[in-house]
Amino acid sequence: MKNKVILLVEDNPDDEELTLHAFEKIKINNTIVVTRNGAEALDYLFGTGAYAGRDPRDLPLVVLLDLKLPKIDGLEVLRRIRANEETQLLPVVLLTSSNEEEDRLKGYMLGANSYVRKPVDFDEFVRAASQLGLYWILLNEPPPPCPDCKKR
Amino acid sequence: MNGKFFSSNKDQQYWPIIRQFILIWALLTLALAIALWSVYKTQEKSMLAYIRDEQRQTIKAGSQFIVEELQELHDDLFYLRDKPALYNWLDQESSVNRANLNADWVTFVKYRKRYDGIVFLDEKGQERVRVDRAQGLPVVVPERELQDKSQVYFVEQTLALDRDSVYISPFDLAIEQDKIEQPIKPVIRFGTPVFDKNGQKRGIILLNYWGQRLIEQFRAISQQSIGSLWLLNNEGYWLTGADPEKEWGFMYPDRKGTRFADDYAEAWASIIEHPERQQFMANGDLFTYSEILPKTLFGDILENVVSGDERWLLIARVPDEKLLTQNVLQARLLAFIALSLLSGVVSWFIAHYRTRRQQVEEEVSDSEARFRNLVESAPDAIIIVNGEGRIVLANAQAEKWFGYARSELLNQPIELLVPERFRTHHPDYRQAYIENPVVRAMGVGRDLYGRRKDGSEFPVELNLSPLETKKEKLVTSIIRDISIRKHAEEELRASEARFRGLLESAPDAIVIVNDKGCIVLVNAQAELWFGYSRDELLNQPIELLVPEQFRTRHQDYRQVYTENPQVRPMGVGLDLSGRRKDGSEFPVEINLSPLKIGQDLFIISIIRDITVRKRAEQMQREAQAKYQELVNNLRVGVYRHSPTSTGCFLEVNPAIVEMFEAESAEQLQTYPVNDLCRDQGCWREFVHKVRQKGYIDNEEVPLVTLKGREFFASITAVIKKDSTGNTYFDGIIEDISERKEIERRIQQLNTALRDRAMVLESVNHELEAFSYSVSHDLRAPLRAVDGFSRILLDEYAGRLDDTGRDRLKRIRAAAQRMALLIDDLLKLSRITRSELKRGDIDLSLIATEVIDDLRKQEPSRAVQCIIQPGLIVWGDGRLLHIVLDNLLGNAWKFTGKRADARIEFGMEMQNDEPVYFVRDNGAGFDMAYAEKLFGAFQRLHGTEEFPGTGIGLATAQRIIHKHGGRIWAESKVEQGATFYFTLEARENL
Numbered sequence A: 001m002k003n004k005v006i007l008l009v010e011d012n013p014d015d016e017e018l019t020l021h022a023f024e025k026i027k028i029n030n031t032i033v034v035t036r037n038g039a040e041a042l043d044y045l046f047g048t049g050a051y052a053g054r055d056p057r058d059l060p061l062v063v064l065l066d067l068k069l070p071k072i073d074g075l076e077v078l079r080r081i082r083a084n085e086e087t088q089l090l091p092v093v094l095l096t097s098s099n100e101e102e103d104r105l106k107g108y109m110l111g112a113n114s115y116v117r118k119p120v121d122f123d124e125f126v127r128a129a130s131q132l133g134l135y136w137i138l139l140n141e142p143p144p145p146c147p148d149c150k151k152r
Numbered sequence B: 001m002n003g004k005f006f007s008s009n010k011d012q013q014y015w016p017i018i019r020q021f022i023l024i025w026a027l028l029t030l031a032l033a034i035a036l037w038s039v040y041k042t043q044e045k046s047m048l049a050y051i052r053d054e055q056r057q058t059i060k061a062g063s064q065f066i067v068e069e070l071q072e073l074h075d076d077l078f079y080l081r082d083k084p085a086l087y088n089w090l091d092q093e094s095s096v097n098r099a100n101l102n103a104d105w106v107t108f109v110k111y112r113k114r115y116d117g118i119v120f121l122d123e124k125g126q127e128r129v130r131v132d133r134a135q136g137l138p139v140v141v142p143e144r145e146l147q148d149k150s151q152v153y154f155v156e157q158t159l160a161l162d163r164d165s166v167y168i169s170p171f172d173l174a175i176e177q178d179k180i181e182q183p184i185k186p187v188i189r190f191g192t193p194v195f196d197k198n199g200q201k202r203g204i205i206l207l208n209y210w211g212q213r214l215i216e217q218f219r220a221i222s223q224q225s226i227g228s229l230w231l232l233n234n235e236g237y238w239l240t241g242a243d244p245e246k247e248w249g250f251m252y253p254d255r256k257g258t259r260f261a262d263d264y265a266e267a268w269a270s271i272i273e274h275p276e277r278q279q280f281m282a283n284g285d286l287f288t289y290s291e292i293l294p295k296t297l298f299g300d301i302l303e304n305v306v307s308g309d310e311r312w313l314l315i316a317r318v319p320d321e322k323l324l325t326q327n328v329l330q331a332r333l334l335a336f337i338a339l340s341l342l343s344g345v346v347s348w349f350i351a352h353y354r355t356r357r358q359q360v361e362e363e364v365s366d367s368e369a370r371f372r373n374l375v376e377s378a379p380d381a382i383i384i385v386n387g388e389g390r391i392v393l394a395n396a397q398a399e400k401w402f403g404y405a406r407s408e409l410l411n412q413p414i415e416l417l418v419p420e421r422f423r424t425h426h427p428d429y430r431q432a433y434i435e436n437p438v439v440r441a442m443g444v445g446r447d448l449y450g451r452r453k454d455g456s457e458f459p460v461e462l463n464l465s466p467l468e469t470k471k472e473k474l475v476t477s478i479i480r481d482i483s484i485r486k487h488a489e490e491e492l493r494a495s496e497a498r499f500r501g502l503l504e505s506a507p508d509a510i511v512i513v514n515d516k517g518c519i520v521l522v523n524a525q526a527e528l529w530f531g532y533s534r535d536e537l538l539n540q541p542i543e544l545l546v547p548e549q550f551r552t553r554h555q556d557y558r559q560v561y562t563e564n565p566q567v568r569p570m571g572v573g574l575d576l577s578g579r580r581k582d583g584s585e586f587p588v589e590i591n592l593s594p595l596k597i598g599q600d601l602f603i604i605s606i607i608r609d610i611t612v613r614k615r616a617e618q619m620q621r622e623a624q625a626k627y628q629e630l631v632n633n634l635r636v637g638v639y640r641h642s643p644t645s646t647g648c649f650l651e652v653n654p655a656i657v658e659m660f661e662a663e664s665a666e667q668l669q670t671y672p673v674n675d676l677c678r679d680q681g682c683w684r685e686f687v688h689k690v691r692q693k694g695y696i697d698n699e700e701v702p703l704v705t706l707k708g709r710e711f712f713a714s715i716t717a718v719i720k721k722d723s724t725g726n727t728y729f730d731g732i733i734e735d736i737s738e739r740k741e742i743e744r745r746i747q748q749l750n751t752a753l754r755d756r757a758m759v760l761e762s763v764n765h766e767l768e769a770f771s772y773s774v775s776h777d778l779r780a781p782l783r784a785v786d787g788f789s790r791i792l793l794d795e796y797a798g799r800l801d802d803t804g805r806d807r808l809k810r811i812r813a814a815a816q817r818m819a820l821l822i823d824d825l826l827k828l829s830r831i832t833r834s835e836l837k838r839g840d841i842d843l844s845l846i847a848t849e850v851i852d853d854l855r856k857q858e859p860s861r862a863v864q865c866i867i868q869p870g871l872i873v874w875g876d877g878r879l880l881h882i883v884l885d886n887l888l889g890n891a892w893k894f895t896g897k898r899a900d901a902r903i904e905f906g907m908e909m910q911n912d913e914p915v916y917f918v919r920d921n922g923a924g925f926d927m928a929y930a931e932k933l934f935g936a937f938q939r940l941h942g943t944e945e946f947p948g949t950g951i952g953l954a955t956a957q958r959i960i961h962k963h964g965g966r967i968w969a970e971s972k973v974e975q976g977a978t979f980y981f982t983l984e985a986r987e988n989l
Helices: A013-025 A038-046 A074-083 A101-109 A122-139 B002-007 B010-082 B084-091 B095-111 B153-159 B211-224 B265-273 B326-377 B396-402 B426-435 B483-505 B524-530 B548-563 B611-633 B654-659 B682-693 B737-795 B802-833 B843-857 B877-894 B927-934 B952-962
Strands: A006-009 A032-035 A062-065 A092-096 A114-117 B115-122 B127-134 B137-140 B166-168 B186-195 B201-210 B228-233 B238-240 B279-282 B285-292 B305-307 B312-318 B381-385 B391-394 B448-451 B457-468 B473-481 B509-514 B519-522 B576-579 B585-597 B600-609 B637-641 B649-652 B695-704 B710-721 B727-735 B838-842 B864-867 B872-876 B902-910 B913-920 B967-971 B977-981
Touching: A006 A013, A006 A038, A013 A032, A013 A122, A013 B737, A032 A038, A038 A062, A038 A074, A062 A074, A062 A122, A074 A092, A074 A101, A092 A122, A101 A114, A114 A122, A122 B737, B010 B084, B010 B186, B010 B201, B010 B211, B010 B228, B010 B279, B010 B285, B010 B312, B010 B326, B084 B095, B095 B115, B095 B127, B095 B137, B153 B166, B153 B186, B153 B201, B186 B211, B201 B211, B211 B228, B211 B238, B265 B279, B265 B285, B265 B312, B381 B396, B396 B448, B396 B473, B426 B473, B457 B483, B509 B524, B524 B576, B524 B600, B548 B600, B585 B611, B637 B654, B649 B654, B654 B727, B682 B695, B682 B710, B710 B737, B737 B802, B802 B877, B802 B952, B838 B843, B838 B877, B843 B864, B843 B877, B843 B902, B872 B877, B877 B902, B877 B913, B877 B952, B877 B977, B927 B952, B927 B967, B952 B967
Parallel strands: A006 A032, A006 A062, A062 A092, A092 A114, B166 B305, B864 B902
Antiparallel strands: B115 B127, B115 B201, B127 B137, B166 B186, B186 B201, B228 B238, B228 B312, B279 B285, B285 B312, B381 B391, B381 B473, B448 B457, B457 B473, B509 B519, B509 B600, B576 B585, B585 B600, B637 B649, B637 B727, B695 B710, B710 B727, B838 B872, B902 B913, B913 B977, B967 B977
């Protein structure tokens, strides 16, 4: 389980750096794959485009998804993840600056597992990242393979 | 009448006799015809029966003859066969034996006339011995003339037979040397085989029957019969018949078509189809028939007989002309004619006497009927009485009046019809009259009465006259019922009383004057109205009742009327008055009518008090004037219009005249309304709509005034019907040009408003997009600033001095404050955008929750909180929560430095309006800055002193404004502050 990948979808290099730093600070050893936009994230998950040949059945442990992304925005990425048989149960955490109620509502309606606002205060940010890591990497049990779920 | 009858022409006189004669004669002739016809029919029937019987007898005789004639042959044939002479010869054909045989046979033929010859043929068919008959005598045929007959059919047939069998040949003609012998020789051959002593068949013996003998006998029977009797063979060829040419047809090749069936097809068909019918009619002929089977000629040895003919047919025919007894019929006809002529003569005499007797009878009864008619139709009752006083005649009128049926009256004493009180004396009067009979009225000077059957009486007038016949003296009394006349007199008296009643009860005053002008009659109403009693008025001049100033003139008028009296109202066009006894006057209406009784002229005046009517008319006039004034003063146009599209206004009020800028109502009423339309034909359309619907409300029609000014009119119309059935419109017209103009302006404003709302909407959209960006994008850089500053402080702290570290900390604080500001700003804008979702909200409950939250955040603080319970308002609960969050949050914050902190939430009434407040005893503020209090980012305290972004109160104000309320504050520095707010009440929405 420890070798499982965490997929971070983040277009802002500052935020990426800070997030990785926070994970590093709390000693999370899992590989963190970073994709810079929604299209790339989907390519990674479905083994297409630049990630052609990757086994799509090898799913990440959790996806940390920013909402505001170039090309395909976060909500659309979430929608496609849920629409795909392989990834429909994949845990997705929306990690974003926005605190708009509308965003929250849409996120949950599309099946987000969690919605976390990135605090401006870095200390709080580190706290939030550590709680996220603890919870999704160590505490949470990912869904088992489910052949019957394919035809939903 | 009699004279007239005889003077008419003779034809007419005899016509009834002729009619009678024709009737009687026709009947007699018919009877005669029926009688003769039935006699004839009976005769015909019995004759036919006789013929039928005779025919059957003939057939029977013929048949019997043939059978008896041929029966013998069997024995003769066997006699010849069994004779020793034949056997001897067969045994030994010596000339002696042959001579014996010949002699034997010659003797046989000589005495047996029915045979024509005998032949013996040997088994090869060769004639061996033969005896013929020539010219009536037997002749032995010489041996050299004997022929070989082996090919002849009857030889062949007979040779084939067994012992004791007989062959009977067909009845045909003898053929010699292949030719029919002439003259013809009808023959039937009988043959049988011959065996010798040894039982050896040696040949045959043939016996020829002389057919002519049978045929002649048969013809003899036929001639004795009524019809003809014929013999036919099985194929229907004639053996004997009517025509010798047709006989023996089967023997002659050229006569093959001469069969019975060819002449009588129907009869032949009947024989073939119905052999059981021994007698039948065919084509009007009577046929009788029978058959003879040659096989049965010899009794019961059928199996030993072979016959060439299966049967012979005996047919007797009686032609129809023999059946119809023509002569008889003719004789009958002659008899009929003679008898009918005779009956004609008899009929004439009968008719003549009958007619004359009838005529005489008719004349008698005619005259009697006329008399009776006269009596019956008389309008008076007529009763004839004989010398004993008994009724011998009574007419219908007598029956009717006295109520007796005629039978009840006849032979009764006349006293039956006299009232009982006069009965005793009546016979004496009667006797006296009989002795001195003259035509006179009975009981002159007395009232006479008749008595009805029911006992009632009625007044009568009676005339008597004597009537002397050969037999006796009679008295005729003619009686007249005079009860109707009496009744009429009473009627008159009653009518007079009725008239007086009518006069007195009339609602009008009635005064009758004579030609001198003197009152001769007044009724009760006249007394009442004029105040005089009847006695005071009678014989007074009529002028007494006329107002004084008119009296003289009235006399002249009266004079004129008397010269030309007619029914008419008096003083047409004048207001007439009557004068009462007390001198007062009252309006009247008077009708005059002349009344002529004999030579005297009277004038009837019928006077009516019209005071009440006059008053009513006055009131009506006043009411009308009032309504007219009302209509004239109305500011809206009121009109009446003819119901045609081309018509004009019938009536208008001044408002319409002004509206159309006309000089007068009369001028306007000459213009067809169609000409006052701005759009051509608008009025025609309007009128059409009204006619369809019956009314129209507020139809907007553009019109023009007479001076050409255009204006918009709102027209109402409704169809009405006056008492004579003519229709018209009533309605009102209003000039709505001003209203239209205002409407147009409102529309303009609405359009502008709509445009502005659209701009506002797009601005709002942009603002939303902006807010979203702010929320997401402005925060990211701040996080980078804070995050990297923190990393620097953590990981590079060793390389920085205290100042550097402090600067980094300031960078971080500034970034975090900026994030806070952004969040508050977003909150504010979100409130501005969000829509109110109102409901009943318990403000007290919300305040309690907020305080509880604050206590949880700072459990160390001791603050006295007073919350007025049960403050329910109409608003958006989420937003009001924010308001109290801010206000109570501020109160909590600004009392932070006081140990005896106190926060109060409640409501008080100001100017009848609930005002909610949050009061504290905190730091307070200087009222000089109260204006700035609710501006965004405005702060009255330093951040160090009391933290905050300056957005809270701006947010609260915006929410209160959204709720249609106001918010304000009162405070003094260090003496606490009170924030007041109001909310729009529910009813105001």
